[in-house]
Amino acid sequence: MFRSTSPPTGATKRPAAAGLALTRMRRRVQFGRAGVWAALAAGPLALAVAVGRPSPTVAASPEPREQRTAQTTSVADPSDYVAEFVDAWLRSSDDASSAASRRAQAMAPDVPLPSLDEDAPTPRRVTPVRSAPREGGRWSVTVAAQYADAVRYFAVPAIIAADGGSFAVTTAPALVAAPSEHPLPEPTYKVTVEEGPLTATAGEFLAAYLAGRGEVARYLAPGVKLSAVSPAAATSVEVEEVSAREESAAGERVPRDGTRVHVLVTVEARGKSGRWPLAYELTLTARGGRWEIAALEAGTTATAGGARR
Incomplete structure (x- = not known):
């Protein structure tokens, strides 16, 4: 077998390229040294600038930012x-x-x-x-x-x-002058709820909630947590009116499991110091043939359209 003794074509070009790169590097070093010596001649400050100056780069011009005028408003209420x-x-x-x-x-x-x-x-x-x-x-x-x-x-x-x-x-x-009377919104609770399982549950729950008669927890749906008013604010609680959003709340029987209704209950709470007419919005759910309290709200803008006495 015969092997060619002539160097490859690329081998002849690599030394020349390496020599050119070495020459460029030496020129850069010489320029850098010249800059440092010039800075020494100009003084310490120029030396610091020459040594610490980064190599020039091309940066993209920042996008123009929208100028916002800060508005200072009074946050203190007098x-x-x-x-x-x-x-x-x-x-x-x-x-x-x-x-x-x-x-x-x-x-x-x-x-x-x-x-x-x-x-x-x-x-x-x-x-x-x-x-x-x-x-x-x-x-x-x-x-x-x-x-x-x-x-x-x-x-x-x-x-x-x-x-x-x-x-x-x-x-x-x-x-x-005093503020004028504002017109009431349309009734939110339009369905009249007569005596039945729902009114009984609502009355017993609010008696436990306000007067401490029984445990509140026994009337709550699973996962619902609600504490009674403490100390008890009343000695007795009597339901005056019950109105609902849904027709299913007015049935004589408890509907199928999972049925959810919203009612507005007005009660009269009596205590040692007198009596108070109170109103509560309750959400109830049906489970196992009984109503359970799923939520209690108070102080909203609900209005009643139905009534029971």
């Missing part, structure tokens, strides 16, 4: 301050040395004080009932002054810093 001011203002008089007058003038020195007779009634309590923010930290606050025989409403313009650190009443309060 309602309690206004109520305190109105309470002092209604108790003050022409005598600027009285405690109420000094308190009102300390909070609003530019607001004139009322001139009231010595036997003029004073409010039992002043409570904020409405607050509406305006621009620039300004607010409009309405308070209710509760007297022995009436309730007076005052609208007060005020301004407060965003952190609540400063407060001012800008003008004298305005005596305004």
Whole structure:
């Protein structure tokens, strides 16, 4: 066998390419040294810049960002301050040395004080009932002054810093009318529920819940947890009205398992101090021929259309 002694074609090109790369590297080193020596001649600061300067790279220009203007709004609600001011203002008089007058003038020195007779009634309590923010930290606050025989409403313009650190009443309060009656929405619970298994379960559950008569847990659906009012708020609970959303709640028999209904139950709770008419929204589910409480809600905007007495 014969082997060729001539070097491969690629072998003759590799030394030349390696030599060219070595030459370029030496030039870079020489340029770098020249830059360092020039920096030494210029001073320490130039040396630091020359040594720490990264190699130039091409970076994509950042996309233009949308400029947003920060809007600072007042987060402090001056309602309690206004109520305190109105309470002092209604108790003050022409005598600027009285405690109420000094308190009102300390909070609003530019607001004139009322001139009231010595036997003029004073409010039992002043409570904020409405607050509406305006621009620039300004607010409009309405308070209710509760007297022995009436309730007076005052609208007060005020301004407060965003952190609540400063407060001012800008003008004298305005005596305004009470809010008008708002129309009630359409009844949510339209089905009348007569006496039967559902009303019995609801009544027994609320007796346990409010008066501690029996265990609440025995009326709850599986997985539902609900604690009774403690200490017990009533000695007896009587169902007054029951209305439902679904027709299946009004049946004389408990429907098939899994049936779910929503009812509004009005009860009269009696205790040592008197009686209270109370209303609860209950969700009940049918299981094993009985109704069980699946949820309890209170204080919603539900209205009843049916009734039972």
